[in-house]
Amino acid sequence: MTDLTGKTAFVTGSVQGIGLAVAEALAGAGARVAVHGLASEAEGAAVARALEEKGATEAKFFAGDMRDPDAIAQLCAAVETWGPVDILVNNAGIQHTAALADMPRETWDAIVAVNLSAAFHTMQAIMPGMAARGFGRVVNIASVHGIVASKNKAPYVAAKFGLVGLSRVAALEYADAGSRQSGGVTVNCIAPGWTETAIIEPQVAERAAKFGGDRDRGVADLLSEKQPSKRTSDPAEIGALALWLCARVAHNVTGTVIPVDGGWTAQ
Structure with a gap:
């Protein structure tokens, strides 16, 4: 059901954490994987080799600054030249906690650029090709903070709420692309709660100090x-x-936000 042989996946922020885990899952299903993230060429190449060992038909590292729309355009063009993208996973994200009154302007700009605007730019570049081929999967890694708010996370919460809205608009615009047979084009968000990644380590350290x-x-204490x-x-x-969201049988699962949060947003 989840054989992705012949499909090309592009996962942003995939050299560690959730992005790497997604890339590994797609590699295990036989996809070609375009790796991206904050890494040197050597580090990125090492990740690509590891993904091939896990089953990727081919894997290659691509660099690109997700704060810069021109760099994103060049990145998407390079990946699409390597192989037309069938699966786009927008995972790249950054975080900084501070009170609204103390949040630096440049931090706001960077968080919104990486966590929201970058997804707009990649989707705008890649989704028309998906529609033309009749198959495409966009999985945006949102957060519980795209559903509920928390203190001291204004730009992160704003970006993740925006990512959910952006995903729903795109899901509607592409809902009738393709067919059941071709697989259609879907756009969904996964909204993790507390997950063991580097992005939560500053908050863990702050709590551990207590x-x-x-x-x-x-x-x-956090949990x-x-x-x-x-x-x-x-x-x-x-x-x-x-x-699973990339499987052909998921052709009618679109515009959703799926929490993986141990009941956090059910409260």
Whole structure:
């Protein structure tokens, strides 16, 4: 059901964390994978080789600054030249916590650019080709903060709410592209809660400091505040969901936001 042999996937921010886990899941299903992220050419090439070992037909690293629309245009053109993109996963993201009154202007601009505007630019560049071929999957990695808000995260919350809205608009505009037989073109968001990635480490460290540096107690403190399951997610679990959304049988699953949050947003 999830054989992606012959499909090309482009995963932004895929050298670590959720993005890497998604890339690994797609590689395991036989996709060609365009790797991207904050890494040197050597580091990116190493990730690409590891993905090929996991089953990717081919994998290649592409660099590009997701804050810069011109750089994104060049990045998308390079990836599409390597192989027309069938699966686009917008995962690249940055975070900074500070009160609204203290949030630096340049930090606002950077977070909104990477977490929201970059997805607009990649989707605008790549989705028309998907529609022309009758198959495409866009999976945008949003967040519980695209559904509910938290203090001290104004630009992140604004960007993730915007990403959910952008995804729904695109889902509607491309809903009738392709067919059941071809697979159609879908756009969905995955909204992780607390997940074991580098992006949460500053918050974990802040909480751990309350307990003499005990990381486990810091994580437990974070979970008790928001996530009823009191369990973090593993990035591979997000990868497994992204893989299913790419299956042909998911042709009518579009415009959705799927939380993976242990009940956080059910409250």
